[in-house]
Amino acid sequence: MQLTVNGKSYDVNVPSDMPILWVIRDKLGLMGTKFGCGAAQCGACTVHLDGQGIRSCVAPVSRAEGKEIVTIEGLNDTLSKPLMAAWTEIDVPQCGYCQTGQIMAAAVLLRDNNNPTDQDIDNAMSGNICRCATYQRIRKAIHLAAELKKSSS
Amino acid sequence: MSNAQLIDRRKFIRSTALAAGGLIIAFNVPAGIRTRGVVKEPVLFAPNAFLRIGSDNSVKIILSHCEMGQGIWTSLSMLIAEELDADWKSLQVEHAPADIAYYHTVYATQRTGGSSSLNSEFDRYRKAGATARYLLVQAAANRWKVAPDDCQTANGYVVSGDKKISYGELVTDAMALPAPADIPLKDPKDWKIIGGKIKRLDTQEKIKGTAVFGMDIHFPDLLTVMVARVPVNGATVTGYDEAAALAVPGVRQVVKIPTGVAVLADDFWSAKKGRQALKVQWDLGAAANISSDSLFTEMKARADKGGIVATEEGNVAELFKQSVTKVEVEYFQPFLAQSPMEPLNCTVKLSADKCEIWTGTQTQTDDQHAASEITGLPISQVFIHTCFLGGSFGRRNITRSDFVREAVEVAKASGKLVKTVWTREDDIQGGRYRPAFLHRFKVGLDANGMPVSWDQISVGQSVMTGGPFEKIAVVNGVDTFSIEGMQAVPFIKALKNKKIAVNTPDWPIMIDNWRAVGMSHTIFAMESLIDEMAYAAKKDPVAYRRLLYKDDARLLKVLDLAAEKSSWGTPLPKDHGRGIAAFKACGSYVALVAEVSVPKNGMVKVHKVTCVVDCGTAIQPDGVVAQMEGSVGYGLSAALYSEITFKNGQVQQKNFYNYPILRMNEMPEVNTYIVPGNEPPGGIGEASVGQMMPALTNAMFAVTGKRIRNLPIYKMKMGNA
Numbered sequence: 001m002q003l004t005v006n007g008k009s010y011d012v013n014v015p016s017d018m019p020i021l022w023v024i025r026d027k028l029g030l031m032g033t034k035f036g037c038g039a040a041q042c043g044a045c046t047v048h049l050d051g052q053g054i055r056s057c058v059a060p061v062s063r064a065e066g067k068e069i070v071t072i073e074g075l076n077d078t079l080s081k082p083l084m085a086a087w088t089e090i091d092v093p094q095c096g097y098c099q100t101g102q103i104m105a106a107a108v109l110l111r112d113n114n115n116p117t118d119q120d121i122d123n124a125m126s127g128n129i130c131r132c133a134t135y136q137r138i139r140k141a142i143h144l145a146a147e148l149k150k151s152s153s
Numbered sequence: 154m155s156n157a158q159l160i161d162r163r164k165f166i167r168s169t170a171l172a173a174g175g176l177i178i179a180f181n182v183p184a185g186i187r188t189r190g191v192v193k194e195p196v197l198f199a200p201n202a203f204l205r206i207g208s209d210n211s212v213k214i215i216l217s218h219c220e221m222g223q224g225i226w227t228s229l230s231m232l233i234a235e236e237l238d239a240d241w242k243s244l245q246v247e248h249a250p251a252d253i254a255y256y257h258t259v260y261a262t263q264r265t266g267g268s269s270s271l272n273s274e275f276d277r278y279r280k281a282g283a284t285a286r287y288l289l290v291q292a293a294a295n296r297w298k299v300a301p302d303d304c305q306t307a308n309g310y311v312v313s314g315d316k317k318i319s320y321g322e323l324v325t326d327a328m329a330l331p332a333p334a335d336i337p338l339k340d341p342k343d344w345k346i347i348g349g350k351i352k353r354l355d356t357q358e359k360i361k362g363t364a365v366f367g368m369d370i371h372f373p374d375l376l377t378v379m380v381a382r383v384p385v386n387g388a389t390v391t392g393y394d395e396a397a398a399l400a401v402p403g404v405r406q407v408v409k410i411p412t413g414v415a416v417l418a419d420d421f422w423s424a425k426k427g428r429q430a431l432k433v434q435w436d437l438g439a440a441a442n443i444s445s446d447s448l449f450t451e452m453k454a455r456a457d458k459g460g461i462v463a464t465e466e467g468n469v470a471e472l473f474k475q476s477v478t479k480v481e482v483e484y485f486q487p488f489l490a491q492s493p494m495e496p497l498n499c500t501v502k503l504s505a506d507k508c509e510i511w512t513g514t515q516t517q518t519d520d521q522h523a524a525s526e527i528t529g530l531p532i533s534q535v536f537i538h539t540c541f542l543g544g545s546f547g548r549r550n551i552t553r554s555d556f557v558r559e560a561v562e563v564a565k566a567s568g569k570l571v572k573t574v575w576t577r578e579d580d581i582q583g584g585r586y587r588p589a590f591l592h593r594f595k596v597g598l599d600a601n602g603m604p605v606s607w608d609q610i611s612v613g614q615s616v617m618t619g620g621p622f623e624k625i626a627v628v629n630g631v632d633t634f635s636i637e638g639m640q641a642v643p644f645i646k647a648l649k650n651k652k653i654a655v656n657t658p659d660w661p662i663m664i665d666n667w668r669a670v671g672m673s674h675t676i677f678a679m680e681s682l683i684d685e686m687a688y689a690a691k692k693d694p695v696a697y698r699r700l701l702y703k704d705d706a707r708l709l710k711v712l713d714l715a716a717e718k719s720s721w722g723t724p725l726p727k728d729h730g731r732g733i734a735a736f737k738a739c740g741s742y743v744a745l746v747a748e749v750s751v752p753k754n755g756m757v758k759v760h761k762v763t764c765v766v767d768c769g770t771a772i773q774p775d776g777v778v779a780q781m782e783g784s785v786g787y788g789l790s791a792a793l794y795s796e797i798t799f800k801n802g803q804v805q806q807k808n809f810y811n812y813p814i815l816r817m818n819e820m821p822e823v824n825t826y827i828v829p830g831n832e833p834p835g836g837i838g839e840a841s842v843g844q845m846m847p848a849l850t851n852a853m854f855a856v857t858g859k860r861i862r863n864l865p866i867y868k869m870k871m872g873n874a
Contacts, residue, residue: 036495
């Protein structure tokens with residue numbers, strides 16, 4: 001099967017029902033995308049499939065054929081830079097395990113919405129669990145990232 | 154001569170008596186760290202086990218404790234960097250190997266827990282930095298032929314007059330010098346790093362996805378393992394379809410181990426499918442009779458019956474009879490799973506002469522011993538590579554190292570390089586739970602509403618029995634963690650008529666540490682009860698606590714400041730209310746005020762939490778704030794939703810859909826205030842989890858007049874799983 005991940009093309013020999021998460025991690029060795037629940041409940045495995053945030057732990061790899069997967073390792077600078085800068089400034093992570101998924105979910109929000117309100121953040125981010133409960137800082141960081149993105153464009 | 158040899162030859166064994174907790178520890182450099190990970194081969198100066206300074210000006214901190222989110226990667230490093238006068242930007246950090254040099258100063262094994270890292274390492278880590286600085290200054294003074302007192306240090310340099318030299322340039326000289334017997338530490342007023350606005354050192358790798366958690370360990374010949382684990386504690390395997398599992402593409406091997414049947418495969422997905430194909434049959438054993446309903450009934454019966462007395466004084470029955478107001482209440486709290494975001498996992502590479510383990514763990518020494526016991530290898534041939542922990546909350550601090558032990562069993566039985574991976578369902582159903590607890594009280598109040606008699610029985614399994622701290626924690630049959638923190642409350646201590654007893658069931662339910670351990674349930678009971686006493690006494694909950702806590706100046710201070718910062722007593726919109734809880738936990742004092750609204754027939758919404766903490770010296774203040782915020786979320790999750798229930802011995806919850814975790818839209822605004830203090834650092838990771846639960850239910854009472862005595866507030870409707 002032909003896969004495009006972070007702009008690179010890969011030939012993978014996996015069963016078509018293998019979730020994208022395990023192709024990325026076990027076959028391509030991209031470890032930034034995390035396994036949390038395997039049931040689309042926590043968002044730790046969030047990646048972009050043709051720009052849409054998806055739960056890669058339940059999405060079979062067959063869904064990705066002919067489409068573009070983007071993981072935390074390949075997030076474009078327009079979104080990555082303000083998000084990373086904001087996450088750094090607010091010092092968001094604790095254990096850090098869910099944070100790449102949080103950032104991938106926030107990236108979709110930020111791409112589509114230059115001025116996310118608290119309600120927008122609730123709507124976009126409530127699918128992503130942080131067991132350390134860094135939510136308040138994630139919220140602040142998203143607001144800050146929106147500011148940074150605007151000022152750089 | 155290689156640098157490793159150079160360092161070997163130095164034999165940096167400098168026994169000192171620097172340990173804080175009275176335990177004397179050789180300040181030596183374990184063999185494992187001398188030769189690892191050096192790219193450009195700089196000369197490495199290792200004045201003690203916790204620090205290496207390179208001729209390339211690198212400064213590496215070796216952490217005896219593990220980073221699981223609580224922030225010691227940064228705060229422990231700050232202790233060394235402060236005394237070393239290191240260039241903060243040059244710091245690198247790594248987890249220590251398992252070695253006696255890294256034993257906890259109090260626990261006497263290598264262990265992270267009890268919110269004790271900063272307190273126990275406060276002197277040892279500062280002295281590690283100060284010793285290195287002393288030797289570097291001495292080396293510079295010798296070189297310049299000036300007195301050490303004429304030298305100053307800052308940002309990784311020694312300076313004297315117009316002379317300036319970097320630490321890196323001095324390492325070879327410093328290595329030849331004898332270490333001082335003891336070393337004075339800076340006056341806190343001279344601190345530049347401790348207490349400062351310092352950012353976490355692990356943020357970059359965690360947001361870029363390059364941080365290595367146990368789950369991320371990978372080798373080309375590694376097989377992923379999934380274990381079909383006993384569904385009920387004590388169950389045994391009676392049969393399984395090995396051929397069906399082996400027929401799944403990618404499955405390589407099936408082995409039976411003490412905890413179940415393990416499927417080894419090329420990847421997670423194949424292992425999971427292979428495990429499904431096994432269709433293991435079990436003899437569920439005696440524990441299959443357990444159900445939550447009957448446990449609850451039994452707990453009540455046990456409370457009726459009484460228990461082993463922990464404290465008894467005066468004439469409780471008589472004083473209760475004479476009392477003006479009687480408060481008779483009981484509080485029930487369920488079994489809970491820690492559910493860290495990173496499911497358990499453990500990689501084991503076993504050969505004839507050594508066993509290497511990669512995992513996120515709080516208990517390196519225990520793990521080493523477990524692996525040694527299983528493999529027959531000497532402890533010195535078991536190497537633990539501690540990875541970042543994707544959360545733990547106690548799940549990776551387990552008596553007998555359950556998940557490490559299991560992985561070593563698989564490696565031994567299969568002869569392969571293996572990584573066990575637990576699914577979320579495995580984590581929730583194969584847990585080591587916070588025990589359910591019933592706390593029952595009969596308190597008599599005098600005409601002023603103050604307690605004159607106190608009769609308490611606490612019913613729940615003992616966490617400490619059978620564990621490493623049994624000898625200290627279990628006193629005359631009383632697990633002091635079943636009533637953790639309660640006897641130490643000054644007004645309880647001062648009460649002339651009291652009886653506190655415990656009744657400890659010996660159920661075959663696996664229980665262990667859960668964030669805040671005993672105080673995850675005792676604070677809810679105490680601070681709910683005190684609220685009830687306040688209302689019974691017709692006093693404002695804060696005013697009443699002021700009277701009760703009058704002999705505890707630090708608790709009083711956080712209480713008062715929390716009242717002030719939350720505008721306690723000022724009017725609120727309709728359906729809104731405030732609740733307070735204050736308690737000393739892990740050496741820190743925390744008061745929380747929750748502001749909630751409870752619409753008619755609706756769900757409670759927590760709008761705001763005001764948090765005041767006195768943790769003595771706040772090493773990294775923003776880290777303290779982060780832990781307070783996180784604990785508010787963790788406590789709220791438990792109070793609102795969390796409950797592990799049993800039916801026919803099996804856990805009914807499976808995943809986050811029926812073991813829900815607090816989400817973004819439910820997180821209140823948290824405002825944290827740190828009371829400045831110069832006492833030794835108290836714990837912060839567990840200090841405010843327990844207070845959140847009663848602060849919430851007390852606030853709900855203020856709105857509804859309905860007292861919540863059973864948690865969780867919202868019970869999930871379970872199917873007949």
